Amino acid sequence: MSVGLQRVEPAPSPAPPESHARGWTAPGWGFVVKLLLMMVVNAAGVLAILSAWNAGAWVILGVLVALLVAADWVYFSRRALPLKYLFPGLVFLAAFQMFTLVYTGYVAFTNYGTGHLGSMQQAVDAALIQDEQRAEGSPTYPLAVLREGDTLGFAINDEGVVRVGTAEEPLEAVGGAVVDADGAVTQVPGWEVVPRAQLFSDAALQERVVALRVPVSDDATEGSIRTREGATGAVYTSTLEWDPAARTITDTETGAVYSPDDRGSFVSADGDRLAAGWYVNVGFENFARAFTDDRYAGPLLRVAAWTFAFAILTVLTSFGLGLLFALVYNDPRVRGRKVLRTIFILPYAFPAFMSALLWRGMLNAEFGVVNDWFFLGANISWLTDPWLAKLAILWVNLWLSYPYWFLVTTGALQGLPGDVMEAARVDGAGRWRQFRSITLPLLLVATAPLAIASFAFNFNNFTIIYMLTDGGPAFPGASVPLGATDILISAIYQISGVSGGRADYGLASALSIIVFVVIGIVSAVAFRRTRKLEEI
């Protein structure tokens, strides 16, 4: 789309001056700033490329190299003038929006999720680690946790010989280490020995230490040193053995041979399945599951219906209320309109997530102010009854969004052509008639695109749903974590498992695609109506 942009029309001035960002001649500070910025960019880029190389992330490596070359070309070539202004934005757009859209489409056709993470090689590694057990009869070594920068390592005292290793580097004997009377390693040259007190207080560090596996030697079958508490280590080995040539995993204890199936799992002859798997293309299975699987189809259908109802009703009610207020108070005879308007739009200026959380407390059945003040202290369970919860959500969203329509319709009312209104009055049209036949149609023309945009926004209004009800109350008897007020986006959130629980990225992405299709259709309608393209 943007590659190879060129100026078609040269600048009209006869001799385009040299940009100050290109030459050394005065005022050259623009060039200096550019040079410094590009130095930073290049340094960061090269660092990132090196660490991509170390991590073996070849795709990211390729993209980084391409981006860095492109950046240097754009900012040091004379031919890429528009790109100089577009490049940073395009990079972010490409990486964090366009790519994620495309990637969603890819994941939707895989079984990516719990039990199917990463590649086959990663699944093999995970399987071997999961199966690891302390080797029988293996000795316990005094152990110290080492740190150098961000790298963690272990030092063990192997009967007087201090051996040091990290996740990448197998154990190797080092000289110059200091061992105290109890046999604990206290100093290792080139490393900082992490004090145990720090290990106890830093949960993140603890987690890393417990996960750290230092290979005993280059031969993986010899196992690795692990620790449970950071003071002693032992050799852990796996009974599973990976045969890269045959692509099978053999359990050396039972003799069972696990071979890969086409679903991304290792399965033995008698149907045993290893927990760790990799993701594979499953075609339209996720979509089929969303529509036909009994566990999902019913709840998802109700969720989809409520999503549409919620979005449409929200737009209608808030548009209606906002328009009503605008009609009443767009009256020059009313005094103090400025103050009134400021107070009227307060709910809109208040951060939406705080409003939703605030209403969550106010609508509390037992202690909420709404029941206390307006319902004589009755215990009305606004947020836990399926229908009342829906009503509560519509009510709160009305409170949140009528000011938007109040502002928009007030503006539109003031932009209405005075002569048309005048003509209607002269022709004897009553007030209602004027409103119905002239004001409303003109208003609708002006605000229809905004109404469609508002529909699309509310269709994905995750915040209000999640903050107010968490999607609940849950569907009775459903095996999926969905509820009566869940809309599609919050259902996707629950199913995806990104916040914990069983992850099903494939199904979640498939549902995202469905949402995209709906938005696409709605936007296409909006497109044709607004003809925004013609402005380009």
Added chain:
Amino acid sequence: MAVTQTPARPQAPARPSNPARRGRWWAEVGWKYPVAVVIVFYAAFPLVYAVSASLDPRGSLAGSSNLFRTVSGANYAALGSTSYWTWAVNTLVICAAAAFGAVLMGAAAAYAFSRFRFRGRRASLTTLLIIQMFPQTVAFVAVFLLLIALGNVVPALGVNSKIALICVYLGGALGANTFLMYGFFNTIPIEIDEAAKIDGATHAQVFWRLIMPLVPPILAVVGLLAFISAFGDFILARIVLTSEDNWTLAVGMYQWVSNQLTSRWGLFAAGATIGSLPVLVLFLSLQRYIVGGLSAGSVKG
């Protein structure tokens, strides 16, 4: 279409003395005042209630219905012993960075689209228009997986990094703001640029010295909208920022209310009162600019 452009106020007296005319005045105008009181109550009572709850030293939801029964700053002081201020600083840093980046990248892109004629310009604009309709939040699973992959290479761009979250927000910046700014930039006569160019100005000088000083209103609107949308974002912040020290206000305060709604109510109310102030002030002081921005592209609502 700024709402402030109201027609001049007619000279008629607001409260006529003649009884017949007063009847008409009530029927046409007067009734709007009592109704306004009802609307003011509807719009403001939750906020007044929040302020009242924040001043209630008992700090629980129970009994918070008696407005301003006791007034104390205990909840505000208690915020200091929670992570609230860490979250507030995180929020401020993330939102300010996202807003600044959005303004800068949006303005640069709008300048390019508005002032240069290049191959692929129309196609790029159309593509942008289409892409911006598909919100990032719906693709959050892919964002999450992308950050996991990036984090293995550059930890600063991985899960649980504020920089990564800022980058994710900036990914949506070009699509959301370019059109708003592009339209505004087009209203600045190109003759100004051309005159400057003849005087020897370069494209960078035209951008920084000529165009940018002419467009602060739209910069303010875009900055504010980007700030508010980052401030209000929950779903992306929730999945990107995993450790409590990195949370934003949206993530942290949700945790308060969802876990122990009744006991932490005073804390929440105090936090909400403080947290909403900057947004309220910004919003209300820039409201005349925002109305124009709202009509151009619906953002919130």
